[in-house]
Amino acid sequence: MYTALAQEGPPRGRPAAALGAVRTVLVLDDSRAQRRMLGASLSRWGYEVIEAGTGEEALAICAARPVDLVISDWMMPGMDGLEFCRRFRALPREDYGYFILLTSRSDRGDAAAGLDVGADDFLSKPVASDELRARIQAGARIIAMQRELAQKNRLVSETLAEISTLYDAIDRDLIEARKLQQSLVRDRCRDFGAARVSLLLRPAGHVGGDLVGTYPIGDTMLGAYAIDVSGHGIASALMTARLAAHLSAATPEHNVALAAAPGGFRARPPAEVAAELNAMLQRDLETELYLTMLLIHLDLRTGEARMAQCGHPHPIIHRASGAIEQPGEGGLPVGLLPDATFSETRFTLRPGDRLLACSDGVTECPSGDGMLGSEGLGALVTRNAGLRDTAFLEALMWDLSDAADGAPFPDDISALNLEFSG
DSSP: OOOOOOOEEESSSGGGGGSSSSSEEEEEOOOOHHHHHHHHHHHHHTTTEEEEEEEEEEHHHHHHHHEEEEEEEEESSSOOHHHHHHHHHHSOOOSSSEEEESSSOOOOOHHHHHHHHHHEEEEEESOOOHHHHHHHHHHHHHHHHHHHHHHHHHHHHHHHHHHHHHHHHHHHHHHHHHHHHTTOOOOOOEOSSEEEEEEEEEESSSSOSSEEEEEETTTTEEEEEEEEESSSSHHHHHHHHHHHHHHHHHGGOOOOOOEEEETTEOOOOOOHHHHHHHHHHHHHSSOOOOEEEEEEEEETTTTTEEEEBOOOOOOEEEEETEEEEEOOOOOBBSSSSSTTOOOOOEOOOTTTTTTEEHHHHHHEEEOOOOOOOHHHHHHHHHHTOOOOOHHHHHHHHHHHHTTTTTTTOOEEEEEEEEEEOO
């Protein structure tokens, strides 16, 4: 039975073909007259029409070129519309093909069967021109949305690929930056005769904002510092590099903690050095970064020490007798306030004493339901009192990891371990 298109009225709205969503329409019907009638209307609406008389012929066409929309009769000899739709959906293609089934069936079960195999819409015979065009335009909107979504997905994939490439490059740079920052603490253990100093630097990320180090002051004094720049990222790491240059042991003429003296250099008072660094950060750097610091000048002959504590956690002195002391008065961070003043604390180390200066990444390390704290750190120092130099610091790291149940440390960790023999 042939299906007659109702007489067409004047075009309504802009044809879907003008929108570019649907250009090619495949008409599949075993009736040549039916194909011609549908094809004539579709051609007048601006579509490229391809005709096929069998499902096998239609599959060959679709495999050779992806059509935008298919209008297929349901009842055909050999391969019917349902089987063709199933095979059409199995064909590999980049974008979506819209599928309309023509049928004189009205049973709901038939409609469900068509949807199950992949049909998008149904048209009842005889086909009305306005309804056909409306269904095609509805399909065009879906195809347009699908293509837009696919384009956006491609853009997202390309962007993610670019981001991944950039991330890999940044990651490689950060690995190199980590090596450079670790080189700021070149001598992890150094013997000054009456004292041995070992250093630990473990950033939470690739690079961090902690810095520890030493510098000799003539033959009889030692300078030691522990610094924690706010934050623990790239900006903080750059700040530590600048500070390392200002407290360098290799170039004492550029070390702000030293002043020229006959025959060499003398130690400047630690509080004066802190004030100089505070002025430098306020004067030269337009940044919101600030730092906490311990700066200690130790007389290797007498064990007498002068310390400026600038917001840094209290150092721990583990006496040879086993007693724990925490000298210092806290103080203001460096670079936080332009008119900040700094004071000094004096104490004396005796043979067999140990001084440990840690960043707050140690005292604020997770432990149980809270943080390790100063008392917890004192307990760890006592537990590992028999160890020396870097072995002591490594044991401390193991204990911190155990306290945190193996979880990553949330902040940079640094430590300076000074063992005084007198």
